[in-house]
Amino acid sequence: MNAISSASAVQTVHVPLGERAYDILIGPGLIARAGAEIASRLKGRKAAVVTDENVAPQYLDVLVASLDAAGIASAEVILPAGEKTKSFEHLITVCDKVLEARVERNDCVIALGGGVIGDLSGFAAGIVRRGVRFVQVPTSLLAQVDSSVGGKTGINSRHGKNLVGVFHQPDLVLADTDVLNTLSEREFRAGYAEVAKYGLIDKPVFFSWLETNWKAVFAGGSARIEAIATSCQAKADVVVADERETGQRALLNLGHTFGHALEAATAYDSRRLVHGEGVSIGMVLAYEFSARMNLASPDDARRVERHLNEVGLPTRMSDIPGELPPAETLMEAIAQDKKVKSGKLTFILTRGIGQSFVADDVPASEVLSFLREKHG
């Protein structure tokens, strides 16, 4: 699948962003090698490691030992796990700790955790001393294939998710594929929805490969590395084309407009729906809506649904436990989304598997009647 040789177990995806260029390493055992990899790339010899209560007991010691061995002194911040940690309160804690550790511009902040830890500590790295170095050690599948790549960082506000933050590219991403073995099955599947997304955006061959090889991806080993490397390469390509999200980067939102509306409708209650599950349902809806608009064949929508179902992801609104608000409420959530301009909605639609595109003239009325039909 991927152009990169897998002679060594570790694959490298390079993100060519000029003076902000960096490498993503993907493979087993990378946490134990983190110190050496960082020391060979960054000048500083100080680091502040940010992690959460679930990840710390499993991987913090190995990381700190590898930093020690490479002559990098480190301080640690262990935060509560979960989306609520993406707040100003914890941002202040992290900034304070980074300053206390006397981390200077050439030293680094290291995010050891999922997307929550990555988004929060990347933001802190972007603002302490107006920017220090930043290393991502993503430990969830979602973070390895999505949030750790691309430089978007941030926290939530009471006005909505990810509303406060900066663009701050990492200097290195170390995706240790072994650590995914301790991730819950459900979180792994949720991350897998984003993997499938890259196929559905513009990589039909990758999507077919996933249909054949998904069990091997879930099991671990080289298929997993392959899937993650292909995903990182896909995300990197989009980021390089549109670093600050003024156009094509919006393609990455395939399935996300519906998905976010469903997350809002379930009050971000992770017992009912996690982000990747919302994206899974949202992608099926995007394919179905595209079929309804005579853009794509209904067979494609069925094929997407079949695969996501097979891996155990929800694909219909009715798969969500509990009551959903009426279609009108979902529609309001969609309309409040920032991708709305004067009545017309911006949506990622598709002409088939791997043929997604940005449509900025989708009539709200069509979306509403579609939602009414699908609802319940």
Add this chain to the structure above:
Amino acid sequence: MNAISSASAVQTVHVPLGERAYDILIGPGLIARAGAEIASRLKGRKAAVVTDENVAPQYLDVLVASLDAAGIASAEVILPAGEKTKSFEHLITVCDKVLEARVERNDCVIALGGGVIGDLSGFAAGIVRRGVRFVQVPTSLLAQVDSSVGGKTGINSRHGKNLVGVFHQPDLVLADTDVLNTLSEREFRAGYAEVAKYGLIDKPVFFSWLETNWKAVFAGGSARIEAIATSCQAKADVVVADERETGQRALLNLGHTFGHALEAATAYDSRRLVHGEGVSIGMVLAYEFSARMNLASPDDARRVERHLNEVGLPTRMSDIPGELPPAETLMEAIAQDKKVKSGKLTFILTRGIGQSFVADDVPASEVLSFLREKHG
């Protein structure tokens, strides 16, 4: 002095930073024209105005009326005056207000006030939605000639001043020279120290002009506009050469290493010393120290001191009311400054009026014995 014609009372300094290029307008009556100037440059029609309790009663109504007249809807945040406002607490307030006002990427945050308001609200503009537009309406002389130009934004931490922030260039700077008439004499003088600084860095003709014309600058009118425009041009030149302060931008710190140490030594108590006063004493010390190192003539140091004294600025440590800590303590503050590398200090030194340079090999021992001599 300035290359720009003053046929119209308003002068324009352009800051050519590629896609982040912007204009600085300098002259009378600009607050009343703000709405029109903003509307002609920015696409958005929403603004959040941030100001402080001293400035609001004088200028907020005029600004809001001019925005209204230009079809720009605005929300307001009025914060306490003073350095303490540059805190996370007030940053959160501003971000929240900006989001509540539904300010989007093409709308703007407007800073109406001195450097405190400018630094704080520029930071908020840089992080809400990962960056919205930003307009500076600086109302103190220091803000007009220094802090509003160049894109450095930030807040203080308990670990030190300006330790958290981002680079976020404004889209427009409106320096209304009339508003300086309500600034206290002492704050005006403090800002004037930074004006003189530009002459001392690399504009000997400007420094001579100030020696002759300073009374006219203090009085207002075209000499004031001239001095501010020349200062903005000087700062803009340095910023364009080194936007992210990796080298030559450090020249702007002439007088600041000593100055910051004196500010720290007086616990940032503005009754004893304000920033510009520290810079005034610091510049004299930098010239004297350069003379002691046989780099410049002692006559230059005397000339600098004479001028700053004449305008009413303090020029010696003994001018600061109250006790100062011993030279050793000042030296510690200097050594803790971020411009220190392995024993050697980085200092802005000079070979004469308008001939400053970055020296990165100044022996700490020389500085300490110089301070011991000057102290008391």
